[in-house]
Structures are given as structure tokens and as C-alpha cells.
Amino acid sequence: MSDTVILNWVTYVYFGSSILYLLRMITGKEFWGGIASWTTVAGFLAQTIALILRWITSYKLDIGHAPLSNFYESLIFFAWAIILLYLIVEWRTKWRSAGIFVAPLAFLSMAYASFAPNVNNRIQPLIPALQSNWLISHVISCFLAYAAFAITFCLGIMYLVKRLDTGNQESTRPFFRFLPETSYLDELIYHNIVLGFILLTLGIVTGSIWAHHAWGPYWSWDPKETWSLITWLIYAVMLHSRNMKGWQGKMMAILAIVGFAAVLFTYLGVNYLPGLHSYLQS
């Protein structure tokens, strides 16, 4: 079976787990949560296999490279990274409620990759600029950072939703009851920002080293570079305001959402600005 066929199926699997996580929150039955988790794990394993298969196939085509080189592959890897980080969070905290926000995000990324008409899913050879050992470390650190910020974004939404219900001591609706306490959410938001921030820094630094090898200047104010700096600065402000001013809770949740908007613009929006990183160029 070809990797793209598996990846198309994984798209449906993530859609299924989104529905299952939602079912758990509505019915209040943990039974659905268990199925949702195992569905997600199954999807993740299938996706991992597909990625390895794609890597092997590229070598058979004599253009061997890691599946991280075009827009299609980046969307797939984004979804993979989101699910990877989410499963780690679920396993460590034993919470499943973030699933109703995270799984749809992974589904959307997969669906865009699989079904959008302008996304080419063929395995393409690497053009000269991409033939570098820095490709793998640069792309992996950037997309893990994006994924950490995506999780932060989901936690931010959960925080705001949970706050809607803070008046009720004993919430009757399972939807709210299943959401973790705001103080835990706040701490997890912080941990994810730290993780994303370090990875984004790593992504920017590896990108600069690569640029220095490929183009000369390590920084040339290409829109992608500029927007990654903007994103980095937004999260730097968040870390400072939390550590120095003790900003917590609602403010951090809102900033987590704003930060993710900047991440999305860095990833997708800059394609509409002229620059070196544009996925739409070729």
C-alpha cells in the first residue's frame, strides 16, 4: 500500500477520534474516552509507518530524502508532531479532555494535505537549495515548536471555556466537569510555552546556520524569518510577564491564542508574501 493511501486513511482516523473525544465529553462516559485514546494511538502508529514508508520509497526512486521537504510533507509532519506531543501530555497527565481540541487540529492539517487541490502529494526530488544536512534538524525543531504552540493554543481555549463555568461549584454538565482545574491548565500552558520557545529558538538557529551555508547572510529579513522572530518575541513577552509580573490565567490563555495566530501566519500566511521560504513558488 502506498504511503499516501495510508495517510488518507489516517485523516479519517483523526476525524473519528475527534468525534469520540467529543462523545466522551457529552455523554460523560469514560468508555468513549478509552476508545478515543486508542483510536488516536492507532492513527499515530499508522502515520508513523506511512512516513517511514515514504522515506524508503524516496530512496527507491533514487532521490532519497526525509519526508520533510514540501508543503504536503510539512502538513503531514505538523499533524504527526501535534499528535505525538498530545499523546505524551495525555499519558503524563491522564487527561483526555484536550483531545476534543487537539484531534480536530491534527485532522484539519491532514485533510488539507490530503484533499486540497493545490497540494502536491508526490515525492519530489530536492532542489539544490534543500540539499543540506540542516534540512532535517531545522524542519523537525520548527514543527515540534509549532506543535507545542498548537497544544498551548488548545489549552488556552480550554482555560477560557472552563472559566465560563467557574461560578458553579458542582457542575452538572459533564463537558465542564471533565475539563481540568484552571490552575493545572495554567501550569501546563506555561510548560508547553517553554518547550515551544526552546524548540523555536533551536529552529531559528539551525535555520540561520543553514542560510549561512546556502545564501551567505545568516539573516536576511525574509518574511518567514521575520515572522518567526515576531512569534519568538510574542512568547518571550509571555514568559517575561509571567515570571516577572506574575501574569497568570486568563491573560496567558489569551496570549496563547494570539501566539498561535502568529505561528499560523509564520507557517501559512507568509506564503502570500514574497520570499525565499514560499511553498507556493514551485
Add this chain to the structure above:
Amino acid sequence: MKRKDHLPNVKKTNVFLSYFSSLKLTIALLFFIVLLSIAGSIIPQQEAFIEFIRHLPAGWAAALQTMQFFDLYHSIWFFLLLGLLSLNLVVCSLNRFPVTWKAYQAKAFPEAFTSLENLPAPLTLMTEERRERALQRMEALLAREYRKTEKRETGQGTFLHAEKGRFSLFGIYIVHLSILIIIAGAVVGSIFGFNSFIKMAEGDSIDTIHLKDNRGEKKLNFSIRCDRFSVNYYEDGLPREYRSDLTFLKNDHVAYHGSLRVNHPITFEGIRFYQASHGTMSGGRIGLTIRKEGGKEQRDIFSLDHIDRKYYTGLQIAYDPGIPIVATGAFLLFAGFMVVFFSSHRQIWIEVDTHGDHTRIRLAGKTSRDPRRMQRELELLMDLYKNSGDGV
């Protein structure tokens, strides 16, 4: 009015200090840097702005140009913001450093220390062990788990102290220093470095280059000759390799000969050469065969045998003495992150005293950040104590 005049000078510097060391200023500066960066990514910059200006009324274009809106990242505004941010960082760090230094030098037991009262709520264990025995075991445990421990006997009771990660107090200074080093490296690069772009046809030699940003011409003390340029394609037509065969000549002697490819720059005398672009130019040749075809009307048949395009190669030439500085800064930044995010200064005080017919052990902790980790550490220590039994 008069009273204001009599304000001592010290007060003024304090106002200056408190303004330039405020987080508010930092956040405001970062906000403006973000705003300017967004503008720069949307408004066409440098070469692209000439096309853009045509769509604007004349007055506007001139005004925006004087405001340096078309080279924002090299504009006076941007340098001003970076300068202020650096100043802010320096003042902030200098201002806070004495406090950190005091905390770093702080004694485990200050003179006034008599109880655990001023610390977060302690964990308590009541045991039937004798006080001396419990104290001895706890001391042994601390000595095993921590490198630095201290003991103090007061009239109120016996206290133990242990700590980890005192150095982490300096983490934030490492991070801020590394940012300053990176900015310094960028400044060094922009003052003492240069960039240039040259086009060379096969066979051309060049020893003088035009520097970017209207910085005039520069004569190199060597010359570069392009012997050959070639492009390779994959089966589906995408480019596989651009390659320029270059010869570097010094005093008319070949000093270096090599192929320049994308992602494989050549460094010669500290100056780096990059394969940047290519194109075809006039002067290429087409090979044709002419045949006469018989019949009533004689026709000349031309058939195309081969096309020899004449290529030029585009080279990016860069010299940047700031790079080792920026690299040092980036390395230090990660070192600082490790300290700031993954370590913390954690201190533990333990009190062992007799409480009725029991011995009471109390554990209290203080941390520079991450109270949850501190709590876990206290619980772990208590568990270790309980489980160690008589073995210790």
C-alpha cells in the same frame, strides 16, 4: 516649585534607572519591534519598493522614503529600537544583579533564624525514634543526597539545611548577555562586513566587486575566474545541481581551484562565495545541418543538432567578521536556557525537636521558581527518610 529644584541629583538618576530597568519599557520596545517587523514584511522593501512607489501619489512616496519605510530593517527607527532594547537589558541586569549576588551569597542560617515560621508550610513527621537518632539519620541522608549541608543548634531546636542549584540564579543573566552578544555580532557584521553580488560569464575574470547598499567598489587582492557553469536536471525537469567551476588567482598564480555548488560555499582569504543564481546570455551557439531536398522545387532543410547556451553564473560574495560573535551568543543562549528553564535554586530546612513523647521532624523548602518541584523534592526526601529504616 522651589522644592523641586532642591531635589538631589541621586533622585534623578533613580528615575532614569527605574525607567530604563522597567519591564514595561521592555514590553513596549518589543511591541514596537514586532510592529515594525510586520510592516517590513508587508511593505515591499529595498529593490521591490520602486515598483510599489508607482502606485502611490508623489507626495506620499517621497514622505515614506524620507521616513525610511522602504528599508525598515536598516532604518534609523529599527536601530533606535535595538539600541534602546540593549540599553534596557544592560540597565535591567545591572539593577537586579546586586539582589541576585546577595541571594547567591546568602547564608544558610541568617543571624535572625530561629524557626521555620517564615517559610512555606512544612511537611511534618511524628516518630517514636529518639531525637538524637532521628537527627543522625537525617544528617546522613542529607549528606548523601546533597553536596552542601549545614547544621545549627539554637535554643529553640536543631536545624539542618541543604540546597541545590544556587548557580541557577545567574541563568537569566546568561540569557540576556547572549542576546547582547548576538546584537553586538550583528552590528560588527554590518559595520566591518560586506555583501556583493556578481554575474560572470564562462571565461570571465573579476577582481573588483560592487558592494551592496551603495557602499562603493572594492578591489580584491585576488581575482576569480569562472571556467564553466553547468546545470543538472532530474528526470522530471527539476534542477538537481548548479555548479560553477571557479579558479582563484593570486598574482597570476592559481591559488585554488574548485566547484561551487549551492549549500557548499567556498571560502577564500576569509571571504565566502555562494552559488546564488544563473541565467543565459547572448553569445550562445546553435548547431544546424542544412540539406538540399530534391524534387521540382528545391528546398533547404535545417535540422537542429545541438544548442550550446552561454551561461552566466550569479555569485553571492560575503564577508562577515561578526559571525563568530553571533555563534558564541547563540551557543550561550542555549546554555542560559538550560539553566533558566531546567534548574532552580532549591533550599531545604529541617527541624528536629522533641514534641511530647515523640520526635517531630519538619521539612520546609524555598525555591527560586517551580514550587511544585520543590514540593515533590520534600516529599521524596521524607519518603527516603521513612524507608531508610535503621539501615542508614
